[in-house]
Amino acid sequence: MKPTWIITANAGRARIFEQATLTEPLQEIEDMVSPGAKQSISEVVTDQAGPTAAAKSGHNINSGNQAPGIAHNANSGAPNKQYQPAVTPAEQEADRFAKDISAYLLKAKEEGRFGQLVISASPQFLGTLRSNIDSNLKDLIKSEFNKDYTHFNGPQLREQLQALKDKQE
Template identity: 30%
Template sequence: MKSQWIVVTNAALARIFSRKSAIEPLVPVATLTHSESRLRTGALATDRAGRQAADNSHGVNQFEPRSDAHRKEHRRFAREIAQRLDEALAAGKFGSLMIFSSNPFIGELKAQLSNAVSERVQTLLDCDLSHVGITELERRIAVPSDGKP
């Protein structure tokens, strides 16, 4: 039986664990951090919004960027996690996948997953468990003995 991987993430931190079965303890595989997600918008984007003088007026129109800098960083981190999962799946390191992620980052991550990885996802929940200790994490994701979550 191939391992099950558990991904616990938010927009700045992703922890990946492995286990052979639901009753075995979690084994840390990797920790990915993305400190840019925690920076202030001014530190991420140095450009000011575009400006244009309006005809026949004294005011100025200001154009906001289509996507804010934080969202771009979240997308970049989601792509990094998805790439790591693709590589691990290609290497045969896991057979199934559980993902626990903060909302709305879960949407960014889900959008970046390849079809092959998406087919392996058994659980996809929007709850941020990224800062929970390993013992507490095992308790929270445990499957009861009757097999029903």
């Protein structure tokens, strides 16, 4: 029987443990750190949010170059409006890291290194990981927990996951 891999992760770190049998201790086989976790936001984002482009465009509603009554994106030129990206740099980095984890797991699956997955991740990162995990891995997920145990060693992790499993039953 192939071992079970237990992944504990957050947006900055993922640790992968192997459980060969139910009685053997967990063995840590990988400790992944997001490259962006070591960078400050100013290193990730080089440009600051600035005024919207229309604010300095010189366009003015009914300035003579438009037909009367035509409002051309009136709010876009409002002063002091700041552009806000739909996805923050931290969210982009978490998304990238989740894809890296998925790629690592997919390669390991293709090599036949595990048969089942147990995932424990911080609540925010669990959703990101779910949406980025390869579809070929989804059937192998035995359990998911929305807890960040990246700072626990093997015996502590086993104990915490067993307690969570007992609560669910």
